[in-house]
Amino acid sequence: MENTHELHGSALFGRWVWTTALAHAAGALAWALPAAWLLRGPGEEAGPAATAVMFGLTMIAALLQGAVLGAAQGLVLRHALPIRPLRWTGATAAGVALGWVAIVASSTALGAGGRPLATMVLSLSVVGGVFGACVGLSQWTLLREHVDGIGWVVVNAAGWALALLVTVAALGMTGAGGALALAVGATAALVSGAVIGLATGALLARIAR
Structure with missing residues (x-):
């Protein structure tokens, strides 16, 4: 079916990429603290109560991160496909929160040191x-009327996997912290957001032709 919306092709692709990059960087402010805690590992001194509180804060941060990303993407998407921004925001927030559950479940492995580089990358x-x-599956529930197969899930999986590698590599180079760490972290969030935008934007431009 021909797309009657005004945004498509390279214009849609470009706007999607930079919007996703900026929104991902903005959303990173919500999960910076939980991410640092998870990658370091909660430590033996953290009791069940502290761990539960941190998990709750992580989920709140995840929902906020997803809402920021979804709202920004939704404002672009409404000019390309008949999908309401509010529904896209909710789907993205739910997907990000579910994704963070996977990271929380893997936090011990992520925080373990002395492992071979290849193993850590894998x-x-x-x-x-x-x-x-x-994230992709949650968003796909709204896109499934416009796309065949599960390509949207696949490109999201690839994009977020590469984005996480970029983020962790950057965080590993920041040292003890300070202004340099903040600058590197912000840049990594922007770059990783662009990676996600590039991975998903190419398919979105095809969907919205």
């Missing part, structure tokens, strides 16, 4: 892929 790729699949 582990992060799997976790990032599962995260992206959660």
